[in-house]
Amino acid sequence: MKKNKNLLEVPNINSSDAQLKKIIYKVEDNIFNRFFNSFSKSEYLCVCSGGTTSSCARDNFITLDLRKEYDHIHLEKEKNLIKIGGGVIMKDLMNFLGSQNKIFPTGLSKLPGAGYLLTGGISPLSRRYGLAIDNIETIKGYLGNGTFISLEKNNLSSDQKLLWEGFKGAAPFLAIITEIGLKTFQAHPIQIIEGFINDNELSKIINLAEGFPENLSLQWIYAQDIYIYILAEIRNDLDKEITKKYLNKLENFSSLKIKTYENYNQINFFPKELDLFELNKNNHSEVISLLGEDLKERIQIFIKCMKEIIRSKPNNSCYVASQQLGGKTKEIDPKSSFFIHRKSTWKPWIYASWKKDDLKEKEIVLNWMNESWEKLKIFFPKIHLAQIHNHLNSHEEEVYLSFEERLSELKTLKNICDPESILPPL
Template identity: 30%
Template sequence: MTTVLLPGEDAYERCLASLFHPVAAASAPERILQPAGAAELGPLLRQAAGEGRAVHVCSGGCSALCSGSGGWMLDLRPGFRGLRMLEGREGRPQQVRVEAGVSMGELVRALAIHGRTVPQGLSGAPGMGYVLSGGIGPLGRRHGLAIAAVRQIELVRGDGQAQTLAAGDAEAWALTGAAPFLAVVTALTLETVPRQPLRCWRALVPDALLGPLHRLAAGLPRDLCVNWQLEPGRIYLHVLAGDSGSDLDRFRAALLAGPRGRLLWEETVTVAGQEQLPPFRWPRQDRGESGHGPAPRRSRPQQAVIGLLERADQSLSGSEERCAELLRSLIAQRPHPACQIASQQMGGAMAEPAADSRAFPHHRSGWKPWITAVWERGDAEGEARAHYWLDGCWDALAPHFGGVHLAQHRPDSPRHGEELERAFGPCLPELHRMKTSWDPHGVLPPLV
């Protein structure tokens, strides 16, 4: 039976406070619905359509779309906890069926027991939305995008109709990129890969190394993946490699060679699997973290995020120094000290498309930079400055990164339509036709 949480109840407050995304956590939905299983979703969606209510679906709580003021929040986390290994060749468990309330961190920890894994992002907090938005992660250069691991999708369309699609079915392509606009995905069946030991080099280096970093990264084998976060004057590096480490050692030596190659801090750890990796964040001693719990949901700093990708006609090759200088200039102009510019390396197996990747057309991008704009809740001027800075960064970087990755959403932005166009490209009209068919009453987020 569906649990209903209403404003003013302690459980309602706890549920919203548990959301990772601060804008979603600060929202005020009319009610929070926690269904016990997929059979309850169809009636709930039809009821929402009849009452003219918008529905926001929460799987992991990391997207601005997972809750919203005035509508209904559909929280899948309590009732969709199933996780079951499926037998593959020679009776070995090679696939996993995972329900939508399981986070990626929970999934990879459960798979580790069987010596298996799936490509995860830089955080284990997201739910299945991570996979369905493309699934860019450190193991992707070796194993491919997470959407390439999808074998079956169980869902309830916006009109309340339940459906199960195999990866090669005619309409499945739209779910690997545009799922939040079309359906509530209740479970995925994923192909797993062998769990492997990893080495992680974390370091702080001068920001003058950003150009050389991009040049060196372009020639790295698939076994290595470079991730960075930029602050004025320095870069935090988070580099992953197979446990042999020789390629990592050569990359480190090449990056630090020359007069600009100065180390501010470093550590190297070896782990048995990706579930044991250290977090992607600045070292605690440099960030002055207090170790206290999160701030109350209504007082957390707010944020907006956009992820960028290279289009097929773009490449950073030959313009690494110009792009690095631009990035240093942009971060120096940030309006709040928590604003960030970071990037994940792509390429390798991620450039090999899934069976039908129309809804994720920029899979051949070499990098995915993302920009996080931050402001204090209630500070209207600060919010305006943050969005102005974010949009300015986007426009400045567009000659290098003309695509958009919709892992995060800005549904209230006046440029949301432009984000959709740059994310989906020529398949957007076809997605509009599917939206009309699958969600005729517009219960789920609008595709405009």
């Protein structure tokens, strides 16, 4: 048996360093009574699916690690449906789909698990295929009250409808999800236009991107320098023609290079040369994700704001990055899930990192994160709750800005599904 502090080896260093009370690997009938009868009101079960979040483990809390017992992957070819366990990480999903010439709109990182899928799931392919939650067909798991649930999108009873919507965007507050059925898509070639640019070029490219067709999307990261990815899926001759048109508009950006891949599963975003520190074992970190609509005539003001944020960052491990939504993500009914901000075009996130034993630097870095968030609210006033921050002072505001008019419904669901608050609190 390893020492307690090393029981959970996960990508998020905060969680990996947590002094766990206990780690369990399977949801059994007696789990809800056996471990939680003696819980204080401040305790709850941490759930680890991929381990990329700081909320999958905490000091003196129990963690349920799904990766060992819930790692199955099964493709139903005739239905274009893949069923995966709640502990399957996106890398393994992508590798399996690649062997079948299939894809799913996964994110920029291959490390997350089912949390990516259940909290929204924003992908460079989302403009064409929707969010991850838009492609969920079945869900199995256990409510916080211990009740086993099995839901099918096309076979919901009237009293299951709200629960289904709640699972799509807010599942971590309501249930332990042990299996998800996902719609899959045929793989097609991908072109990536990538490279370092300056802030003036970023301004021009954002302006161009806000007119992109649905087969193109922009991703950028602003650390010491700015790096961008423009992804283009080439599904047919029309896609090829449209992509060529936009490539011609990018010819003046001499630093950008074009790479072609057989399919989406082969791409590794954000190369090691960017030195982004996510896997630096000496660092702890927090991430907050925002949502907002087109920047339009405010692009120059936004770029000026970004320059100020980057100039004031406390160390080289901190950065701001962004993904592009739109296309199909704006067409889907906002009432179909608890991801309600369907008008959003941009999802920027602020990555704040510090030396893990330096409490003074931690305070400075988190202040920088919150100050940066305040500055960006004018452009991106909503929140994508991909990370649960109930250990931070910002949690209540983040929850409200994520769910807004549906928050009262979510609280009602929470009271029904998890009356003892065994799962993370709202």
